[in-house]
Amino acid sequence: MAHQNQPKWKGKANAKVEGPKAEQVWPLLEDFFGLNKWFPTLSTCLPVEGISGQPGCVRYCAGFKTPVNNGEEIVNWTKQKLLSIDKAELTFSYSIIDGNVGFNSYVTTIKVVPNEDGCNIEWLYEVEPVEGWTQEDLKTFISSGLLVMAKRMEEALQSSAQTSASS
Numbered sequence: 001m002a003h004q005n006q007p008k009w010k011g012k013a014n015a016k017v018e019g020p021k022a023e024q025v026w027p028l029l030e031d032f033f034g035l036n037k038w039f040p041t042l043s044t045c046l047p048v049e050g051i052s053g054q055p056g057c058v059r060y061c062a063g064f065k066t067p068v069n070n071g072e073e074i075v076n077w078t079k080q081k082l083l084s085i086d087k088a089e090l091t092f093s094y095s096i097i098d099g100n101v102g103f104n105s106y107v108t109t110i111k112v113v114p115n116e117d118g119c120n121i122e123w124l125y126e127v128e129p130v131e132g133w134t135q136e137d138l139k140t141f142i143s144s145g146l147l148v149m150a151k152r153m154e155e156a157l158q159s160s161a162q163t164s165a166s167s
Contacts, residue, residue, distance in 0.1 A: 008105065009135050010126040013143040015150035020157035022112045022119035026090045028153050029110060029121070032082050033059050040148040041065045048079060057082045058097070066101060066133075066141055076101050083107070104128040121150055 017025055028038065033052040036045035043063030050057025062077035078099030085092040090112040096103045106127040113120045123146050130138065 006129050008126045008128055009130075009138060011124070011135070011139050011142065013123040013125075013139070013146045015121045015123075015143075015146045016115075017118045017121065017150050017154045017157075019118050020154060022090055022114040024157050025119055025121065025153055026087075026112050028156070029112065030085070030087070030092070032057060032092075032094075035059065035061060036063075038149040038152050039064065039145055050082075053082070053085060055082050055084055064145075066137075074100075078103065102130045102132065104130075118154075121146060 028034070030053055031037075033045055033047045036042045039045075039061075041064045042061055044061065046060045048058040048060050052059075058079055058081045060077065060079050062075055064076050066076055076099075078096045078101060080094050081097045083093040083095055091109060093107060093109040095108075096106040104127065106125065108123060108125040111122045111124075113122060123142055125138075125142060127138070129135075
């Protein structure tokens with residue numbers, strides 16, 4: 001635990017969703033047990049306890065790749081607990097309560113922010129320094145994952161809008 005007395009790593013990632021409005025994107029993020037639909041390389045997201053979208057519920061996420069895997073076939077996993085959710089403000093917070101990726105005292109807040117031509121998704125995070133990682137590794141992992149999530153949501157919502165329009 002060489003990192004024990006170091007300050008927490010904190011950061012913020014942003015991704016723009018072109019077209020769909022914040023009110024359309026929010027339900028996709030609010031589905032706490034559905035993260036595997038959007039986050040890259042995440043093969044599993046299962047309920048462990050509680051009801052999705054209610055504070056205290058816990059999900060098990062596995063199969064994601066990290067910048068420090070170095071080609072190793074490791075099944076990364078975490079258990080994540082929803083701490084709070086505010087549907088009016090389009091924001092929620094969760095913490096990682098267990099896992100094998102070394103994220104100790106990890107807390108994140110995700111917020112959907114409306115803008116003129118769609119919305120932005122903001123991902124604020126803080127964590128104790130992670131053994132074997134740099135702050136840049138963490139920033140890259142979260143930022144790149146969020147960009148893919150935003151693109152997948154944008155495409156899914158535009159596709160469903162086109163299907164609705166042609167019906």
